[in-house]
Amino acid sequence: MRLDALPTLAAAALLAAAPLSALADPLPSWTDEGAQARIVAFVESVTEEGGAGYVAPERRIAVFDNDGTLWSEQPVYFQFLYALDAVKAKAEADPSILTSPALKAAAAGDMQALMETGMDGLLEVVEVSHAGVSIEDFQADVEDWLTHATHPTSGLTYAQMTYAPMVELLGYLHDNGFATWIVSGGGVDFIRAVGEAAYGIPPWQVVGSRGNSAWDPETKTVVKTGGVVLIDDKEGKPVGIAQQIGVRPILAFGNSDGDYQMLDYVTSGEGPSLGLLVHHTDAEREFAYDREGHIGVLDKGLEDAEGRGWVIVDMKAEWSRVWSGE
Amino acid sequence: MRLDALPTLAAAALLAAAPLSALADPLPSWTDEGAQARIVAFVESVTEEGGAGYVAPERRIAVFDNDGTLWSEQPVYFQFLYALDAVKAKAEADPSILTSPALKAAAAGDMQALMETGMDGLLEVVEVSHAGVSIEDFQADVEDWLTHATHPTSGLTYAQMTYAPMVELLGYLHDNGFATWIVSGGGVDFIRAVGEAAYGIPPWQVVGSRGNSAWDPETKTVVKTGGVVLIDDKEGKPVGIAQQIGVRPILAFGNSDGDYQMLDYVTSGEGPSLGLLVHHTDAEREFAYDREGHIGVLDKGLEDAEGRGWVIVDMKAEWSRVWSGE
Numbered sequence: 096m097r098l099d100a101l102p103t104l105a106a107a108a109l110l111a112a113a114p115l116s117a118l119a120d121p122l123p124s125w126t127d128e129g130a131q132a133r134i135v136a137f138v139e140s141v142t143e144e145g146g147a148g149y150v151a152p153e154r155r156i157a158v159f160d161n162d163g164t165l166w167s168e169q170p171v172y173f174q175f176l177y178a179l180d181a182v183k184a185k186a187e188a189d190p191s192i193l194t195s196p197a198l199k200a201a202a203a204g205d206m207q208a209l210m211e212t213g214m215d216g217l218l219e220v221v222e223v224s225h226a227g228v229s230i231e232d233f234q235a236d237v238e239d240w241l242t243h244a245t246h247p248t249s250g251l252t253y254a255q256m257t258y259a260p261m262v263e264l265l266g267y268l269h270d271n272g273f274a275t276w277i278v279s280g281g282g283v284d285f286i287r288a289v290g291e292a293a294y295g296i297p298p299w300q301v302v303g304s305r306g307n308s309a310w311d312p313e314t315k316t317v318v319k320t321g322g323v324v325l326i327d328d329k330e331g332k333p334v335g336i337a338q339q340i341g342v343r344p345i346l347a348f349g350n351s352d353g354d355y356q357m358l359d360y361v362t363s364g365e366g367p368s369l370g371l372l373v374h375h376t377d378a379e380r381e382f383a384y385d386r387e388g389h390i391g392v393l394d395k396g397l398e399d400a401e402g403r404g405w406v407i408v409d410m411k412a413e414w415s416r417v418w419s420g421e
Numbered sequence: 422m423r424l425d426a427l428p429t430l431a432a433a434a435l436l437a438a439a440p441l442s443a444l445a446d447p448l449p450s451w452t453d454e455g456a457q458a459r460i461v462a463f464v465e466s467v468t469e470e471g472g473a474g475y476v477a478p479e480r481r482i483a484v485f486d487n488d489g490t491l492w493s494e495q496p497v498y499f500q501f502l503y504a505l506d507a508v509k510a511k512a513e514a515d516p517s518i519l520t521s522p523a524l525k526a527a528a529a530g531d532m533q534a535l536m537e538t539g540m541d542g543l544l545e546v547v548e549v550s551h552a553g554v555s556i557e558d559f560q561a562d563v564e565d566w567l568t569h570a571t572h573p574t575s576g577l578t579y580a581q582m583t584y585a586p587m588v589e590l591l592g593y594l595h596d597n598g599f600a601t602w603i604v605s606g607g608g609v610d611f612i613r614a615v616g617e618a619a620y621g622i623p624p625w626q627v628v629g630s631r632g633n634s635a636w637d638p639e640t641k642t643v644v645k646t647g648g649v650v651l652i653d654d655k656e657g658k659p660v661g662i663a664q665q666i667g668v669r670p671i672l673a674f675g676n677s678d679g680d681y682q683m684l685d686y687v688t689s690g691e692g693p694s695l696g697l698l699v700h701h702t703d704a705e706r707e708f709a710y711d712r713e714g715h716i717g718v719l720d721k722g723l724e725d726a727e728g729r730g731w732v733i734v735d736m737k738a739e740w741s742r743v744w745s746g747e
Contacts, residue, residue, distance in 0.1 A: 287667050298667030310656040315689035317663035330636040337643035341613050341624030363641035
């Protein structure tokens with residue numbers, strides 16, 4: 096039932112008889128196209144004490160991919176856009192850091208030239224953008240960037256490009272005793288800054304890709320020492336979840352085949368579970384892409400969803416709003 | 422102020438005027454020897470809204486070593502005692518697994534012979550005790566062992582050998598908005614089973630030593646694949662904390678030089694912090710050991726505590742009770 100569908104008088108009568116929280120639609124940016132009902136039915140089932148599907152609060156764990164699931168990821172992962180901005184700012188202070196074609200393209204904002212340097216070029220830009228600062232300073236810079244820098248096509252700040260329906264869903268799950276986690280292929284320090292500032296998810300509820308680190312007894316800090324320890328994508332997602340959470344979650348939400356193993360893991364447990372995938376179908380309000388492309392490819396997930404009972408969320412049909420900040 | 426020090430009538434008058442929770446001593450197993458007052462003053466300071474030392478709830482993170490801090494660790498880490506019992510049980514079902522002197526000594530309960538096989542022998546016993554079962558089955562077995570197997574000298578179950586004053590402290594911190602974490606050199610899967618069963622600390626609030634693991638698409642589980650990724654002891658503790666928690670905690674409690682770097686890290690932040698060390702001084706009720714030995718050596722910590730402002734908790738003088746299950 097949706098409150099906004101009720102005649103005013105009936106609503107007023109109901110409001111007088113029940114607390115507002117029991118009536119207010121917790122997911123107002125979701126239309127009635129199916130996913131909303133599946134989510135609400137699942138949450139009601141796992142929270143019904145004595146019910147067959149009851150799950151104790153300490154096992155109500157929901158995991159969310161970030162890029163393309165909680166906020167947009169086009170034309171390229173926002174962490175790359177942050178890196179571009181950061182390299183540009185660093186180069187203004189010290190142009191001598193621009194020692195490669197990739198770094199020069201980044202500082203010039205020439206995406207085309209940067210893309211031509213391939214993955215090695217992109218990683219070099221990310222590395223330089225993150226280098227030489229403590230994790231705390233890096234995260235403060237990311238938080239500032241989130242609310243001041245603007246996206247190349249939408250003109251919104253990145254903080255405004257979180258998805259309103261997903262922010263509502265995080266709150267709805269939280270209100271129902273769930274712990275909500277981000278499990279992202281992005282660098283963990285970047286995603287932790289975003290998670291706390293944009294969704295109120297604390298740093299320890301973020302699993303991300305990470306490199307080596309070591310204790311530095313001089314500065315009394317833990318410093319990055321390079322390399323890659325965990326690529327928290329595809330088969331790395333269940334590994335990151337097991338390492339950091341230690342129990343199998345019961346709800347997983349992704350948007351690409353990079354999330355396939357996470358959904359596979361979460362929906363293969365013994366108890367109740369729910370797997371969902373955002374399908375980017377809205378070229379007008381956001382972006383439309385799925386089986387092909389360089390970012391967020393969703394192919395095997397679309398193929399297998401029906402057989403696995405996974406819910407495909409059709410953005411165009413199911414979200415009455417897209418971005419939080421519009 | 423301690424309620425039990427008040428005359429009965431005054432106490433009754435106070436009880437009539439204030440809620441019980443504001444009066445009941447939250448740390449009844451602690452005597453008034455100094456540590457208790459330091460802890461309470463710290464907690465009151467960080468929770469006083471508007472106060473100079475206020476810390477928001479989402480940054481009230483307390484980290485605890487486990488062995489020797491939350492429960493006993495003599496004559497040897499309890500994880501080894503579990504491993505001995507597990508190898509014994511496995512060998513009864515299949516004696517052919519006893520392929521080495523270390524495994525034979527373990528199955529015979531011959532600690533002396535086992536110790537003579539050195540660290541390699543001990544690790545082999547641990548490895549065999551953990552092998553060939555899923556993490557879930559392993560943890561269920563540990564939980565069963567906790568409440569059924571008994572300790573060689575105390576005769577108590579291992580679950581009964583958690584420290585009553587520390588269990589109280591975990592509850593007191595939790596009631597004051599803290600998240601309490603275990604940061605242990607023990608194997609993470611073992612400590613997670615103990616943490617949830619013995620202290621109610623959820624699996625994701627446990628940082629421990631760990632090996633490699635991988636996603637197995639056949640069984641839909643994450644399986645251990647051997648090796649060592651993180652030894653969560655000494656300089657590994659700040660690294661494990663940074664990886665998993667992502668922010669610097671404000672309270673650290675340990676008992677040995679294996680916790681030195683953790684205390685160093687936690688008490689070197691910019692805001693308020695508190696570092697504490699259990700000093701095992703009670704040969705009568707528990708065990709007495711510090712600067713020498715094979716387990717839980719506390720030497721540098723004792724040396725530096727005063728200069729660093731760390732609180733040394735004299736078990737004999739400061740704990741009116743020791744074990745929870747006595």
